[in-house]
Amino acid sequence: MKDILEVWLEEDLGSGDATSNSVVDNLLCEAKVTGGPGILSGLKVCMELLDLVDVDYRTTLNDGDSIKSRTTVFHLNGNSHDILKVERLLLNILCHLSGIATFTSDIVNIAKSVNPSVEILATRKTIPGMRVFEKEAVFHGGGQTHRFRLDDAILIKDNHLKLFNNISKAIEKSREKYPELMIELEADTPEQAIEAAKANVDRVMLDNFTPELAKKTTKELRKISSVEVEISGGVNSKNIKDYAPFADLISLSGLTMAAPPVDFSLHVI
Numbered sequence: 001m002k003d004i005l006e007v008w009l010e011e012d013l014g015s016g017d018a019t020s021n022s023v024v025d026n027l028l029c030e031a032k033v034t035g036g037p038g039i040l041s042g043l044k045v046c047m048e049l050l051d052l053v054d055v056d057y058r059t060t061l062n063d064g065d066s067i068k069s070r071t072t073v074f075h076l077n078g079n080s081h082d083i084l085k086v087e088r089l090l091l092n093i094l095c096h097l098s099g100i101a102t103f104t105s106d107i108v109n110i111a112k113s114v115n116p117s118v119e120i121l122a123t124r125k126t127i128p129g130m131r132v133f134e135k136e137a138v139f140h141g142g143g144q145t146h147r148f149r150l151d152d153a154i155l156i157k158d159n160h161l162k163l164f165n166n167i168s169k170a171i172e173k174s175r176e177k178y179p180e181l182m183i184e185l186e187a188d189t190p191e192q193a194i195e196a197a198k199a200n201v202d203r204v205m206l207d208n209f210t211p212e213l214a215k216k217t218t219k220e221l222r223k224i225s226s227v228e229v230e231i232s233g234g235v236n237s238k239n240i241k242d243y244a245p246f247a248d249l250i251s252l253s254g255l256t257m258a259a260p261p262v263d264f265s266l267h268v269i
Contacts, residue, residue, distance in 0.1 A: 001045065001048050002048065002052060004129070005045075005048060005049050005052055006052065008089055009049070009052070009053070009085075009086070009089055012085075012088055012089050013085055017081065017084060017085045020080070020081050020084045020085065021081070024080050024081065024084065025080070026079050026080055026081040027079070027080055028077070028078070028079060028080075029077075029078070029079075029080045029083065029268055030075070030076065030077050030268070030269050031075075031076040031083050031266055031267060031268045031269060032072050032074065032075050032076065032266070032267060032269055033072070033073045033074040033076065033090065033091070033094070033264060033265070033266045034070050034071060034072050034073060034264065034265055034267070035067070035070070035071065035073055035094060035095075035098070035262060035263055035264030035265065036067040036068050036069045036070060036071045036262065036263075036264075037066075037067060037068050037069045037071075037262075038066075038067060038098050038099070038101070038102035038262035039064065039065070039066055039067075039098060039101040039102045039104075039105045039140060039141050040061055040062070040063055040064065040065045040066075040067055040073070040094075040098055040101065040140070041063050041064070041094075041097035041098045041100060041101035041136065041137035041140040041141070042063070042093040042094045042096070042097035042098060042133065042137070043059065043061060043062065043063045043073070043094075044063055045093050045097070045133060046074070046090050046093055046094060047059075049086060049089065049090055049093070050074075050076070050086065050090070053078075053082045053085065053086045054078060054079075054082060055076055055077070055078035055079075055082050055083055055086065056076070056077040056078055057074050057075065057076050057077075058074070058075040059073060059074050059075070061073060063101075063136075063140045064101070064139075064140040064141075066105075073094070073264065076266075080268070083266075083268070087266045090266065091264050091265065091266060093133075094262070094264045095261035095262055095263065095264050096261055097133055097134070097136075097137040097140075098137070098261070098262040098264070099259040099260055099261040099262050100134055100137035100138060100141065100255060100256055100259040101137045101138070101140040101141035102141065102259070102262055103141070103254075103255060103258070103259035103260065104120065104122070104137070104138045104140075104141025104142060104143040104255050104259070105141040105142050106237065107120055107143070107237055107240060107252065107255065108120045108141065108142040108143055109142075110237060110240055110241060110244075111240050111241070111244040111250060112244075113241075114241050114244045114245050115244045115245050115246075115247070117248075118244045118247055118248065118249065118250060119143075119144050119248070119249045119250075120142070120143040120144065120249075120250055120251075120252065120255070121143065121144050121145060121146040121230070121249055121250065121251040121252070122134070122135055122138040122143055122144070122145050122146060122251070122252070122255045122256055123146050123232075123251050123252070123253045123255075123256070124146065124147060124148075124149075125253040125256060125257050126256045126257075127256075131148070134256045135148060135256075137256075138255055138256065141255075143255060144249075146251050152181075153181050153182040153183070153184060154174040154178060154181050154182065154183040154184065155184045155185075155186060155205075156170050156171070156174065156183070156184070156185045156186065157186045158186065158188060167185060167192060167195045167196055167199060168195060168196075168198070168199040170185075171183055171185065171196065171199040171200070171201050172199070182202045182203065183201050183202045183203070184201065184202060184203040184204070184205055184230070185201050185203075185204055185205065186205045186207050186232075187204055187205060187206055187207060187217075188207055188208070190213065190216070190217040190220065193206060193217050193220075193221060194217075194220060194221065194224065196227075197221050197224040197225050197227045198224055198225075200225065201227060202227065202228065203227060203228040203229075203230055203248075203249075204221060204227050204228070204229055204230065205230040205231075205232050205251070206218070206229065206230070206231050206232070207232050207233045208232075208233035208234055209231070209233070211239065211242035211243055214231055214243060214246070214247075215245075215246050218246045218247070219246075228248045228249065229246070229247055229248050229249070230247065230248065230249040230250065230251060231243045231247045231249070231250045231251070232250070232251040232252075235250055235251075235252050236252070236254060240252075
């Protein structure tokens with residue numbers, strides 16, 4: 001994490017903070033970071049960042065905590081130049097990651113209000129270089145993860161089937177090559193989902209199905225096997241209640257790609 005934080009800090013700092021170097025004497029000062037409302041994420045990352053620039057901090061909070069508006073997240077003590085040069089990066093981390101955690105928490109609460117056992121998953125649609133942090137933010141909001149990387153599981157998608165158009169054989173070949181991995185098929189039609197279930201796939205993803213078609217297809221799949229049913233594509237906070245009652249899992253790219261930031265600010269005191 002230290003290497004990543006150094007790169008991020010260099011991106012913002014360039015050859016130095018020209019404004020602070022011109023205007024402010026580099027004296028000891030205090031500051032506080034406040035923000036909310038929302039679910040906190042990025043706290044541990046910010047602690048590493050503050051250690052990197054030799055700024056002392058105090059906090060009583062943890063990642064995953066729910067905070068109200070204008071909650072004090074950090075009390076800071078350090079040289080003024082160090083606090084000012086780290087201000088924007090620290091706030092960006094908290095705003096972005098807490099936004100993901102908060103949005104995830106909202107989605108999870110909506111879905112579990114109609115099906116307490118459904119799991120909400122984040123996809124691989126993350127900002128390059130940010131996946132570890134964004135996926136962790138999803139956890140802080142009560143969500144889980146789909147594949148973290150391509151080597152985590154087998155996911156046979158439409159492009160694979162364009163190049164190898166045999167679902168049953170694709171599942172068989174995957175099982176032979178990687179017997180330790182979960183095998184999932186992304187189905188564009190009920191027929192594909194049913195064929196995969198009959199081939200003993202571990203999980204079927206119903207991709208871009210309407211709620212009515214997804215429900216009907218899930219009933220058919222339950223007659224065949226105990227295959228897990230995942231819903232994906234076009235799911236959002238407005239329609240997730242239509243899918244959640246019968247789904248085992250629901251994956252949403254919006255958890256990491258569409259979460260609005262939570263507001264944080266830093267003020268010298």
